[in-house]
Amino acid sequence: MSSGIESVASARTRELFGHRPFLLFLLGRAFSSFSYQIGAVAIGWQVYALTHSVLALGLIGLVQFLPSAGLTFFAGHAADQFDRRRVTQACQGIEGTVALFLAWGGWGGWLNVAEIFAAVVVMGAARSFESPAVSALLPAVVPAGMLQKATAMSSSAFQTATILGPALGGLIYALSSAAPYAVMAAAWGVSAAMAGMLHVERPVMPKEPPTLKALFAGVGFVRRSQEILGTISLDLFAVILGGATALLPVYAHDILHTGPWGLGVLRGAPAMGALLVSGWMTHSPIASRVGMRMFQAVILYGVTTIVFGLSHFMWLSVAALFVMGAADMVSVVIRLSLVQLRTPDDMRGRVGAVNFLFINASNQLGEFESGFTAALFGTVPAVVLGGLGTVAVALLWMRLFPALRNVERLE
Template sequence: MSQGAYPHPIQVPAYRLYLIGRLSAVLAQYAMMLVIGWQAYNIARETMSTAASAAQLGFIGLAQFLPLFLLTPLTGWVADHFDRRIVARWSLALQILCALVLGLATYEGWASLPLIFTLAAFLGTARAFNGPALTALAPNLVPREILPNAIAISSVAWQAGMIIGPALGGYVYAIQPAAAYGASALLYVAALLCMFLIGKVPQPEQDRTRHPVAQMLDGIAYVRRNRLVLAAITLDLFAVLLAGATALLPVYARDILHVGSAGLGHLAAAPAVGAGVTALWFSFRPIKSEVGLKMLVAVIIFGLATIAFGLSTWVWFSLGCLVILGSADMFSVYVRQSLIQLHTPDEMRGRVGSVSQLTISASNELGEAESGFLAALVGPMAAVVLGGIGAIAITLAWVRIFPELRLARTFDPPESAADRRPRENVR
């Protein structure tokens, strides 16, 4: 199969199914994350103070993060040694079950904090297996010649779902709380159907002579050796971990901007607008030069927008800050995920993907915990501002610690770039 046969990844039927499935799953995942946080915060506010209720958002984040933290070596190994479609199917089925139980409990009025925490842990377990399997599956579906474009589109779909999902969850929850979980369940079902429709894919060759535990640790070892991959992964971990403004949107919607559940949907949608415009731009004008430096600038803009949002008490200005925040985040993730995927061999993508997912989850779910606990200590506005300052400080530190990131000119691995340079005439 040549690049001429498929000039664009979307023309590959299996990849098209994959893209629809992944987008559906990410939309459902992040819609539920917002709804779970909003519901837990409201239940807690019936009997607790604002500070104590904000801390519940931290516990929700921990409940989703701990299973992923404990299972990361196993989930990456599973994605590299078993059919990635089947791994994704089972994990999606578990997420459907969790969404249905939460929807039923909300509709019938027996939803409680212990139930929400328990199902949040099950969701974290399912995502621990789902993420590496889906991430590593994409490169198996398209020819090598169009793989960079396929990875970029997949990254854009993931980021778009991550930002649009909360907006979807917020709007549907405002109409009918139980329907928000029902919508997530339907999206998970769509993703599951796509995984069943994708035909058999080749499995990478693995060394069967080494102990599975040693193989599980290979992903961590590879990330440590490849400084560019290490820099990209850890920048996301620390910068977004600190700047967790979106984790406190329920607090801002209810107690600072006073816009209620409908306003929560607007706040959650604002980053989606910025991300959507940026994704549309990338679809026509992909980044081709100085990718590392541009990513670093995007993270600094992300931090500045977070600070501005944290200080704002005017809803329209807050929405504008969130639009910029979403655009900068999309830019950063597009570059980061493309670098990680293209600098990792296929037989390692599941394990490296699990390490990358751990840092993404740490920056999201653990970032929610950090933001919730810090908000309980110093107040939500101060917590957001300090997070934005921290993200900028981390980025500036990474410029010095990892010059490889700043010097990354293109997405190509060094050997690929060298292969494409004209050879000098040998005299």
């Protein structure tokens, strides 16, 4: 019986890979993520090399978050009112142009911290429009009944890029500070081309002006759904508190005594764990107790954050980051699938914008929080306290959102 079930699952997986719209979507997401991850290493290492300031590392996250905080609701409205493929293409074109600017400045030797931060602001603004459009595209390119598998595959593409991007970015940066940005520009160009080749059938929606009611409709929808509100807010607070990745340049340089390549390995370790788990979830989606599994995964994420914070050994740090990535992927697949399945198509852009705002707040404000608390208390205490806070939030949310805890399966 089990072999029969596995053969059916394998056939469904092959069907999904053979579906041209989804394959184009997957490749485009992979190249875009690849660019972003190269930039995370190159920009972080260059800013720290220029400033030797943990607070400056935290500010990278803050300057990425601020434009997206102001533009997110307009971005969600745009994703619901306009061709999502064209929105995606335009954003990736802007990001590629900014990457070319950084490459030009790097080769010319005139690039400074202020100009890097200005470039990060523009990329953050473009990404705030790109993410809701890409997220809303996913259900339209997937055969019926295969969204959880598709979400896991899409996450696999992201994690593959997160493994290769930092490792390659660190290696290329060791040769030239400008070369990573040139690679980023090329990859964003490929991603934009993939988006242009997509052909997606979508019902024609009546155009709705960007009134306050229309812009914030996604917020009201999320607030009315305890399951969606619980899962998005759990990710927000858990990652804000447990966001140690902003301090990886400090760990690589001052604690583990490695270089740009070692930083790439550290940044790639969570993605390797996430990739293995997403591959497993593609083949064997979680069939029951999905709410409880998500809470367990977040608690494990917090515990391994503490282990990483205390580690002074490269192998232990890499292992802890690996498990952090694996645990986080379980939460990500459940959250993304739950949000997509509970949201009608005409609202997916605006709900996706709310989700993106929460993700950005968790990742980028988490970077700022890590840099700020590290400046106040020291790097190791900041990471350990963040891990403890993540565990505490997960336990509290289990009581505050029983409907989320009791979600049995994704349907």
